[in-house]
Amino acid sequence: FLQKIVKRRQKVCENVSKFKFNKKRVKVLSETQDFSEDSNGVLYWMSRDQRIQDNWAFLYAQRLAMKLEVPLHVCFCLVPKFLEATIRQFGFMMKGLALVEKECRDLNIPFHLVLGEASKSIPAFLKEHNIGGVVTDFSPLRIPMKWVDDLKKALPKDIPFCQVDAHNIVPCWEASPKLEYGARTIRSKINKQLGEYLTEFPPLVKHPHAPKQMPKETDWVKADGSLEIDRNVKEVAWAQPGTEAGLRMLESFCEKRLKYFGTDRNDPNKQALSNLSPWFHFGQISVQRCILTVRLYRSKSSESVNAFIEEAVVRRELADNFCFYNPDYDAIKGTNDWAKKSLDLHRKDKRPYLYSREQLENSKTHDDLWNAAQIQLVTEGKMHGFLRMYWAKKILEWTKSPEDALADAIYLNDKYNLDGRDPNGYVGCMWSICGIHDQGWAERAVFGKIRYMNYQGCKRKFDVAAFARKYSKK
Numbered sequence: 001f002l003q004k005i006v007k008r009r010q011k012v013c014e015n016v017s018k019f020k021f022n023k024k025r026v027k028v029l030s031e032t033q034d035f036s037e038d039s040n041g042v043l044y045w046m047s048r049d050q051r052i053q054d055n056w057a058f059l060y061a062q063r064l065a066m067k068l069e070v071p072l073h074v075c076f077c078l079v080p081k082f083l084e085a086t087i088r089q090f091g092f093m094m095k096g097l098a099l100v101e102k103e104c105r106d107l108n109i110p111f112h113l114v115l116g117e118a119s120k121s122i123p124a125f126l127k128e129h130n131i132g133g134v135v136t137d138f139s140p141l142r143i144p145m146k147w148v149d150d151l152k153k154a155l156p157k158d159i160p161f162c163q164v165d166a167h168n169i170v171p172c173w174e175a176s177p178k179l180e181y182g183a184r185t186i187r188s189k190i191n192k193q194l195g196e197y198l199t200e201f202p203p204l205v206k207h208p209h210a211p212k213q214m215p216k217e218t219d220w221v222k223a224d225g226s227l228e229i230d231r232n233v234k235e236v237a238w239a240q241p242g243t244e245a246g247l248r249m250l251e252s253f254c255e256k257r258l259k260y261f262g263t264d265r266n267d268p269n270k271q272a273l274s275n276l277s278p279w280f281h282f283g284q285i286s287v288q289r290c291i292l293t294v295r296l297y298r299s300k301s302s303e304s305v306n307a308f309i310e311e312a313v314v315r316r317e318l319a320d321n322f323c324f325y326n327p328d329y330d331a332i333k334g335t336n337d338w339a340k341k342s343l344d345l346h347r348k349d350k351r352p353y354l355y356s357r358e359q360l361e362n363s364k365t366h367d368d369l370w371n372a373a374q375i376q377l378v379t380e381g382k383m384h385g386f387l388r389m390y391w392a393k394k395i396l397e398w399t400k401s402p403e404d405a406l407a408d409a410i411y412l413n414d415k416y417n418l419d420g421r422d423p424n425g426y427v428g429c430m431w432s433i434c435g436i437h438d439q440g441w442a443e444r445a446v447f448g449k450i451r452y453m454n455y456q457g458c459k460r461k462f463d464v465a466a467f468a469r470k471y472s473k474k
C-alpha cells in the first residue's frame with residue numbers, strides 16, 4: 001500500500017524543481033518576493049501540516065531552495081500551551097514531529113525545534129543561518145493566523161514570506177472569496193475546481209544542497225518539559241502518531257470499512273468511519289492523498305466514495321471557509337440573525353435538566369446514551385461523528401444559556417478529542433448549538449428554531465442500549 005503511493009509520486013516527476021507548481025496555492029505575505037543573492041537557505045516554518053510528503057508548502061520551499069541552490073531548513077515553533085490541549089494531543093503531536101525530524105535528516109534537511117512563538121524566535125534564527133526567505137502553511141484559526149501576522153511584522157522588509165495552503169485541496173482563498181452560507185453554496189465552487197487541484201503530488205526528495213552542519217538532534221524530553229499543560233488526560237493507544245501510522249489507518253479504511261461508509265456511518269456500533277481525523281488535524285497525512293486513494297475504490301463502492309468525498313472535502317473545506325471569513329467562528333454572535341433571534345427568544349425557557357460543566361465532564365447526566373458518548377470521548381479521545389451532534393445539542397438543552405452551552409461543548413471537545421481545536425470542531429459545535437450552515441426548523445422550547453435531536457430518534461437509528469452498555473461507567 002505504502003509502496004504504491006511512493007510509486008505514484010515518482011511517476012509525476014523526479015522532483016519538484018521539474019514540476020509546474022500551481023501558484024494559486026501560494027500567497028505572498030511580504031512586500032518583496034526577491035531572495036537576496038547572498039543568503040544561504042530557505043526556511044519552511046512547519047505549523048499545521050506536520051508531514052514531509054504530500055505537503056504543498058514543504059514542496060514549494062524545496063522548489064525555491066533548489067532553484068536558488070541553497071540548503072532547505074525546517075523549523076517548528078513549540079508553544080508551552082494551546083487552547084485546551086493536554087498531553088494527549090501534545091504527546092501525539094511531538095511524537096509525530098520526532099518522526100518528521102528523523103525523516104528530514106535522511107533527506108539532508110535540518111529540522112529545528114524552536115521554543116516559543118515564531119515572531120520571537122524566527123527572526124534571530126534567520127540571521128544565525130543566513131536564511132533568505134520563509135514559507136509557511138495555512139490555518140484559518142485565530143491564534144495561528146496571529147502567529148503568521150506577528151511574524152510578518154517582525155521580519156526584515158527584505159525577507160520574502162509566503163504562505164501555502166497545504167491542508168485543503170482547493171486553497172481556502174480560491175474555493176471562495178467570501179463566507180459561504182452552507183454546503184449547498186460551496187459544493188459546486190469546490191467541485192468545479194477539483195480538476196485543477198486534486199492532482200498527484202511530486203516527491204519531496206533528498207535535498208541536493210546540504211547545510212555546512214546538521215543541527216544536534218532535538219532533546220524531546222527537554223521540549224516536553226517546556227510544556228505547561230494538563231497531564232491528567234492520558235494519551236490513547238489506538239491512534240499511533242506519524243504519517244506511516246496514518247497511512248496504515250487509511251489502508252485499513254479502504255480495505256475494511258469504506259464499503260460500509262455509505263450506509264453505516266451514522267451507526268456508532270459499527271466500524272464504518274475512516275478514523276483519520278487525528279492525523280488530518282495534525283497534518284500528519286494529507287486529505288488530498290486520502291481522496292486520491294479512496295477514489296481508486298469507486299468501482300467497488302461508489303456510494304461510499306461519494307459520501308466520503310462529501311465529508312472530507314466539502315464539509316471539511318466549508319469549515320475552513322467559516323473560520324477564515326468569520327472572526328466570531330466560536331461565539332454565538334458568529335451565527336445567523338435568525339438563529340440568534342430564535343435562541344434569544346427562548347433564553348428564559350425552563351430547561352428540563354440543568355448540569356454544570358463538571359457534571360457533564362464526569363458523565364453525570366440522566367441520559368445513558370449521552371453519558372456513554374462522553375465516556376467514549378474521555379477514554380478514547382474520539383467520539384463517534386454521529387454522536388457528536390446529539391451530544392452537543394443536549395448540552396444546549398441542559399445548560400443555562402446558549403453561551404454556556406457553546407463554551408462547555410468547545411471546552412470538552414478541545415480537551416478530550418485528539419482532533420479537537422480544529423475548524424471542524426468549532427463548526428460542529430456552532431452547527432449543533434446555533435444553527436450555522438443549517439436552516440430554521442419547527443419552533444420548540446429552548447432550541448427555538450435550531451434543529452432538535454432526541455433519544456427516541458437515536459433509538460430508531462441504532463442500538464442505543466448496546467452502545468450505552470459498551471461505554472457504561474465501570
Ligand code: FAD
Pocket residue numbers: 265273274275276277278280281311312313315316319383384385386388389392413417419420421422424425426427428429432
Ligand atoms: P469520517 O466520517 O471518516 O470523515 C472523514 C473526514 O471528513 C473527517 O476526518 C473530517 O475531516 C471530515 N468530516 C467528517 N464529518 C465532518 C463534519 N461534520 N464537518 C466537517 N468535516 C467533517 N471534526 C474534527 O476534525 N475535529 C473536531 O474537533 C470535531 N468536533 C466536532 C464537534 C461536533 C459537535 C460535531 C457535530 C462535529 C465535530 N467534528 C469534528 C466533525 C466530525 O464529527 C469529525 O470530523 C469526525 O467524527 C471525525 O472522525 P472520522 O475521521 O472517523 O470521520
